[in-house]
Amino acid sequence: MAEKSALTAEAQRLPLAAALVERNALRRRLVADPTALAGLFIVAMVVVVTVAAPLLAPHDPNAQDVLNQFRPPSAHHLLGTDEFGRDELSRIIAGTRISVLTSLAVGAAILAIGVLVGTVSGLAGGLLDGTIMRVVDVLLAFPSLLLALAVAGTLGPGLFHLALAMTAVWWVDYARLVRGLVLGVKEQQYVESARALGMSGRRLALRHILPNIAPPVIVLATLQTARLLLALAALSFLGLGVGPPTAEWGAMLNDGKNFLDTAPQLMLYPGLAITITALGFNLLGEGLRDVLDPGLR
């Protein structure tokens, strides 16, 4: 990947201290970039809603009132009501929590696993590296969504099983990227000298390697969050994950599909919520990528 080579080139030229100084400059460039700024704004809003969901929701998202089903937007229900008379806006807000937190949790897990495996593989080399990369290639040889579907479907219902399945499938992207980056950094002068001085593998990784491969990993993490969000929505839509009455965007779409004729707006709102949130992360990721490697603008 062209971006990878550019980034590793940059990483090669910067010892750690200089990298820190550079980071401030990067931050300034980030804020100046409109794409990144828009993304940052959206992500910030989403985070706020996630954290403050119970406070922000005007009604109890699970409070039913079936005689008031399918109401259009009104002062009392800003987005109207669903098939059970529940307030749609409150459910969207509540869904933010589950969708975003699950995506972030899975994202953190795959980041940790992927970086660990990639670093170990890259540093160790040889047979271990070869074996790990075979496994990675096999998992990558198969469309992640379907694999997650097969695993989650087999494990059974429940959000935990779904998160487990997603984690088991998506860690490979990081592993591949990190390994490649580590291979690139490994050869560098300061790393070799640190090794010669007898620095342990772990310290080496923590102090020299990881900080220098951080930028592309951060970009990937941001973009990956968007992808996880979409995957979660798709898998929930298929009935995996949370069960009723929990509000979750994908599950809400699954409920709404029965009422395309009577209340198409029930399909609109959760989908928009997903799109906007994913867009936010994508914009931020793109912005970060542009800032860290402006050549590709």
Place this chain on the structure above:
Amino acid sequence: MPYVARRVAYLIPTWLAITLLAFFIAQLAPGDPASVYFERLNGRPPGRIELARTRHQLGLDQPVVERYLRWLGHAVQGNLGRSYSSGLPVTHELLSRFPATLELATTATLLAVLLGVPLGVIAASRRNSLIDHVTRGASLIAASAPGFWVAYMLIILFSVKLRLLPSFGTGGVNLLILPALALGLGEAGLLARLARSSMLEVLREEYVTTARAKGLPEWRVTWQHALRNALIAVVTQVGLVFGFLLAYSAIVEVIFVWPGIGALAVNAINQRDYPMIEGFVVFAGTVFILVNLAVDLIYMALDPRISLGSQTVPAVG
């Protein structure tokens, strides 16, 4: 040449690993497959003796490794067992429904290419213009919207509100449009962005500026030199897109009730039809690695500069 040979030979361990994966996934299943199998067939739960007999019949009383090897032996010959739901051979079911998925994926890929690539190329050649920004914006949104949701929005727009197009089933081009569009739009966005960045990269390169310096007209610079080279990256991506769509079509197939293998897989998962789930993973995985191989070979043929250890090719070593 040795690269190609290595690449093809590499398929075998990958395929074996896929079978291992498929087998492993099925083992994750809760409950007793023999009991489920008997119940489906006879409409009532098995008695103890019947259960033991069924377990023996299905080979479930053997150690795991032996079961895997036996299953693998059958799989290699193309026998993927029998579906718990329908009782029909899994391979037969998959093969009979595969053409529908192929049709959908091909049309979607075609739509994606026809929509995305020209837009991306134009956006690159008119950098920072309105077209460029609109393309980038639209493709970013396309990448952020869940594909199946777009499908429903299309249905609501075209079928429900406008009553223009029928929404479900097969039989005729007009029934193909919506699902293909739903599948293809997201990928169109991806291809547009890729085409654009490829073009930009190529346009910057030495030989292009040299061509300009030589006095060639701008359009020739763009369309002849830059395009041909930029498209190499795009072509490989199209191959990958096609491979992905073959598999990702599952959700779209379910929504539009399109009788392809994706819908089959989702139903199998809902019905805990483990032989079908296993068979599907093997089948789809096989198709996918074959598509990847084809893409790699095409890539190699198109760009003779690329040889061993190319970065865009799946890592070999």
Place this chain on the structure above:
Amino acid sequence: MSDLPGPEHPLPSPSLHPVTRRQLIRMLGVGTIGASGLLAGCSSSSKPSSATAKRGGTLTVGADADGYVLSGPSANVGQYPLNANIFEGLVRMDPDYGIVPVLATSWTLRPPNTWRFTLRRGVRFHNGQPFTAEAVKYTFDLIATTGGGGTPGFAKHGTTIIDDYTVDVTPTFPNARLVEQVVHPENYIIAPGTDPVKHPTGTGPFQFASYQRQQQLAVKRFAGYWGQPALLDAITFKFIPDSNARLLALESGSVDVMLIVPNQDAADLQRKGFRVGASPVGAYEAFYCNISGKKGYTICQDPSVRKAIEYAIDREALIKGIYLGRAAAEQSMIPSRLLGPANAAKIAGYTFDPAKARQLLDSAGWTAGANGVRSKGGKPLSLQLIDGFPSPDSHTGVPEFIQAQLRQVGIDVSIVVTPDNAAYSARMNALAGDLWLEQGNQNDANPAFLPALLFSKKGLFGGSSYQTMFAPGGTFDVLINQALATPSEAEVKSLVAQAMHVLIDGDAIVVPLAGIERIVATSSKVRGFDNEPSQLQVRYDRVSLAT
């Protein structure tokens, strides 16, 4: 009613033996419940006469999941749950639950417990075999080998051939309901020695053409039918478990009839020009409380909790909001049309009284917790609702509604979805659930059918998880056994009503929700389709296609 004969069709087929004068008077006469029931049920009398109906054409029917059993003595391809008109029984049931003679022309109960059937002459099976008492014995003996001998309790040596057209049936228990029970398609007569899965051979107006499991079942007109030949040339039944897919098959024209229409789609289909009909109530929606206390599911053993659940549900809102008005506010479980209004009134049911529900829970020691869920001695009031029988599709919206209602009074309900019948049965066998959501169908004319099958200690299939989890025993069993044994029709209904009163009002084991109307949609070219309440007695021989 049950011991009087009646004609199958107003015009006797010429292949019948010459009719005696006594039989002729009976055929032409009215004034018995059976005969008037017949006239009401026979679609050809309430629609334009068959002489003007169009012949020919292939009807395509969109059915839901393929539920046929494919092996063993219970194999029932073409019979149940989808009755494809391949087989016929000794009798059938009309939409008012009256008995109509089919393969039997008359029957009497010979004390103490033997039914003597006189069989129709001149009937042939699809393969040319003549229909005689041998076929009846063959069929009933086959059913006798399944646990319990089916609902009628066929005994191993209980069916005796008297002569070619007379057969005696002695069930395993005092069963005065036998004739009402053999209307059920699972008791339909099979040609002796035939393979019921590969070559289902019956006497019906349609014969078997082909079957692909979970795809479709095709039948074609049987020219040698003993009654009036069918109007259609052929029927293809397509199995489309997903209701959305089935709906769209109807809209796109790939099926002409859609069985089992979800409530939310009914109005829309009508707007689009399809004929949407609702049958009289012939089924019910309810959930049952697991009182066994096994496998840790102990909460529902307390009758106060069960009663609280009953009072906590606003059934009116359920019918308006979830069923969109297309259900009846019945709480008798058994269709009130079958019981009759006086008997149905014996089952009081429950009003919507959340205050009373809370009070009951309070006095049972369940104190309200901070998050709204009650607890007692550290154990939260959490129940598992299993969704459901026959499939989750048939209950769309109901589990979430129940969940929300029960939450209002402090009961936490988690919903467990079983994707299909097999999964539901498996879970039942594991006794793993507190509340079991089911849609039950009044499959035959026996008022005691459902209570005897599901809730009596002995059960009618030799005992199953239903008995373990839901059978109250005691008075209920006494009443039901009496109901099964009494020859008086009026008494049966009264006894059953009393038994249901015990089950619902007294023990609150059954939480009835609504009476279900069967909704069927047909394209405008389909004529003569009568949507009868059990959906097991649909007669396709009078259906035709207009061009």
